[in-house]
Amino acid sequence: MEMTGLQVFRPGYGFLPLAEGEKITLANGDTLRVIVTTKYSGLAQTLTLYGAVGTRVPGPYVVGFDEALVGESTDEGHLKCPATTTTPTTPNATGFVDIPIVVNYDAALAPFVGYQDMLPPGKDYDLYVKIKEHPSIRDELDDIIDLSTEGAGGTPPAPSLFEMIGPLLVIGLMAAMVGMMAPMMQGEES
Numbered sequence: 001m002e003m004t005g006l007q008v009f010r011p012g013y014g015f016l017p018l019a020e021g022e023k024i025t026l027a028n029g030d031t032l033r034v035i036v037t038t039k040y041s042g043l044a045q046t047l048t049l050y051g052a053v054g055t056r057v058p059g060p061y062v063v064g065f066d067e068a069l070v071g072e073s074t075d076e077g078h079l080k081c082p083a084t085t086t087t088p089t090t091p092n093a094t095g096f097v098d099i100p101i102v103v104n105y106d107a108a109l110a111p112f113v114g115y116q117d118m119l120p121p122g123k124d125y126d127l128y129v130k131i132k133e134h135p136s137i138r139d140e141l142d143d144i145i146d147l148s149t150e151g152a153g154g155t156p157p158a159p160s161l162f163e164m165i166g167p168l169l170v171i172g173l174m175a176a177m178v179g180m181m182a183p184m185m186q187g188e189e190s
Contacts, residue, residue, distance in 0.1 A: 001079075003129060003139045004091070005035035009098070025146045030101040032071075034129050036079065036139065037091035044083035048132040049073035051097040053145055056126050065128055065140075071099035072132070079131065097129060103147045121149045 006018045009031040018024060026032060034051050052067035073079070079095030103121055125145040130138035 001036055001038040001129075001131065001137050001139055003034055003127075003141065004037045004094075007033040007035070009033060023144060023146060025148055026101045026103075027148050028101065028103045032099045032101060032127075032145075033096050034099065034127065035094065035096045036129055037094045038079065038081075038137075039088045039091050040081040040093045041084045041087050042081070045081050047079040047081065047095070047134070049077065049079055049095050049097040049129055050132045051099050051127070051129040053099055053101075053125050053127055056140075056142060065126065069099050069101060071097050073097045101147070103149055121147050123147075 005020075006024065007015045008018065008024065008026065009015050011029050015033065024032070032051075032053065034049075036049060049072070051071050052065065053069040054065055054067045057064045057066050073095055077096040077098065079093050081093040084092065123146045124143040125147060126140065126142050127144050128138055128140040130136075
């Protein structure tokens with residue numbers, strides 16, 4: 001199994017594809033989609049993907065991955081493996097997992113909120129994806145993610161004109177409708 005694509009879902013923009021090997025800057029509210037493929041042979045089955053952003057724990061005695069931001073595939077993203085009796089030469093099963101991004105803005109709140117599901121802003125976070133039913137089947141990328149308390153790549157984008165005026169426009173339309181309906185309602189009472 002290998003990661004074959006990364007996409008960032010940014011509210012207000014949709015999914016943004018990323019170039020292979022490109023370092024990713026993520027911010028609060030983003031969702032990282034990790035696409036995986038594998039060459040599968042055997043009976044047809046559907047497998048759950050599990051992904052995490054965190055840090056690798058190197059060391060002579062304990063080696064592992066300190067998970068902080070996690071996600072699990074849904075029905076739409078499960079790894080769907082077709083039945084086949086021959087070993088495929090190209091990947092024949094694809095799936096994806098979405099990992100919601102929560103960046104800790106206030107370090108003083110961290111002990112109360114907990115480390116799980118939250119990371120402080122920083123650079124060089126790691127990423128891994130595994131098959132939940134077979135945890136030894138996994139793929140990892142080191143030092144691929146930076147987390148920012150600002151918008152990705154700098155300050156958050158300014159709201160569009162419609163985002164600023166839209167709510168007022170709806171209220172104005174409702175007032176105009178009431179103004180048109182009032183004379184008709186008075187005519188029915190006579």
